[in-house]
Amino acid sequence: MDSFIFSNLKGDAMMRLSKSFRLSATAAVVCFLPAAKAQADQLQVVASFSILKDMVEQVAGEAATVTSLVGPDGDMHFFTPSPADARTVKSADLLVVNGLEFEGWIDRLIDASGFEGTMVVASDGIDVLVNEEDDHEDHDDHAEHEHGEFDPHAWQSLSRAAVYVDNITAALSEAHPEAIASFSANAAAYRAQIMALDAALKADFATIDEHCTTVVTSHDAFTYFGADYGVTFVAPAGLSTASEASAGDVAAIIKQIRDGGVSAAFVENITDNRLIDQIASETNLSMGGALYSGALSEADGPAATYLDMMAHNGSQLLTALRAADAAGLCADDHD
């Protein structure tokens, strides 16, 4: 019932919001129906955000009903759990979170909700990158999003996402042993897709001139992606929505772009992009379209699933970097 109210409210808001009113309304109904008939045999899983929800669904198939606390295009940085979220969590058998302090509120939510199921930390056992870019979180005035010393955006690395899938599969199998066979079959297929996309992207990015691999984004969420594929993401402090920008930072990034060190600017689906638009127009930098960092798009968008999202981000970047290379915009051409 909770999920009905929740999704229905969301549906209402979206009716007024988006042209895809029908799709949203359908989505609300779809969310509701499985929840209603779920009950006994289906596993109730709550994921903290849309990307984890997609991963769980890929592995669980029909065997579980998955709800995410933060929906598509929602910004985890500004999420504060509501009583409805607490009820959603309480009714869950399995709670899947990213970990690495991405969900700073999760302990309080678990305490408050009286959740008695199992919590799965999807990022368990991955190779964690240390948060070098302290800049971006230091300015963060929202206590919910104190990322601490590790960069939590590890799903931006496909090879690490494979570990996510393993963790999710193990937890699902333990919670619902009857369906172990189907879980491992799904997981194996999904893992293969992930690794195939990873290999394809690695091959594509290897063809890019190494001087042509720096881009500007609005929020420092792509360190893992950058580490995997040799792309440098510059996200000046204050360009995330979490803090107010300073003229000095904006000037620094504009200087860097003018010096020829940057190939393209990208906006993100979850942030306010006016500042980055302004920077791009001031420097004649080409805007490379929207990247998806911490949330999937709506079902009709370009990043409806995790794999779509990674493929979309990859192709957006490749297109922009190749264009910059062809136009002679890269650092080496200036020397």
Next chain:
Amino acid sequence: MIDLFIQPFLDFEFMRRALFGCVVIAIGASPIGVFLMLRRMSLTGDAMAHAILPGAAVGYLVGGLSLPAMTFGGVIAGFVVAFLSGLIARTTVLKEDASLATFYIMSLALGVLIISIRGDNVDLIHILFGTVLALNDGALLLLCGVTSVTILALSLLFRLILMESVDSQFLSSVSLWGAAAHYAFLALVVLNLVAGFHALGSLMVIGVMLLPAASARFWARSVGSLILIAFLIGVGASVLGLLASFHFSLPSGPAIILTAGLFHIVSLVIGREGGWIPSYFRTSKVMR
């Protein structure tokens, strides 16, 4: 000197846009701020700023991140609150400050409610209210438009608003225009707030409206010189604040407001008209 003070504006378009936006805001906001102060309505301005929120939020829900939709919504919400609180002050026992407080609290709560129902956790406060560093053409046009309307309306209604500020009971006893002047003035307050909020961020416009006006009070007596000095202080604070934000990497909105605050503290201490130090010497002379 040139490197420190001029070069940033020559080098970067966003700095020029920010400066232009601040100057335009200061032109419209200084007289408004002075009248707010003279009418002891400084806090009214602050309250109105909150009353705008639900309108802007509804505008965002309907039209997305669109300047016209959010501006329109904000202006309507501001007008409704201003009109209702004025109406109640004039027709019931409740005074204007109390009725404004009741309406702005309701309006604010409604705004928070709407934002929460939206529920996808995009930070609306940040989205609704821009930053001075990202002024695009639309935002600048909006600022210019609102400032033009403000100047035009003030030049037409100057005497009326002035008289209403000085002695509103006298005005309403000799003319029917008292209420009209009052509402026209409140409408100008709302317009300036909405434009400034949307273009410059939540801190900016209230600060640029009130701080220079309050500082000017320490330097001048006539309304004309109050407005002129408030404008100069507003522009000075904008320039120095932007430069501080540029050279020391400080967030731009707070930097500008705090610079205006510094101007205010200096005026408070050394201001000719009743600043601490001048009044001290004046009193000691009298004592002797």
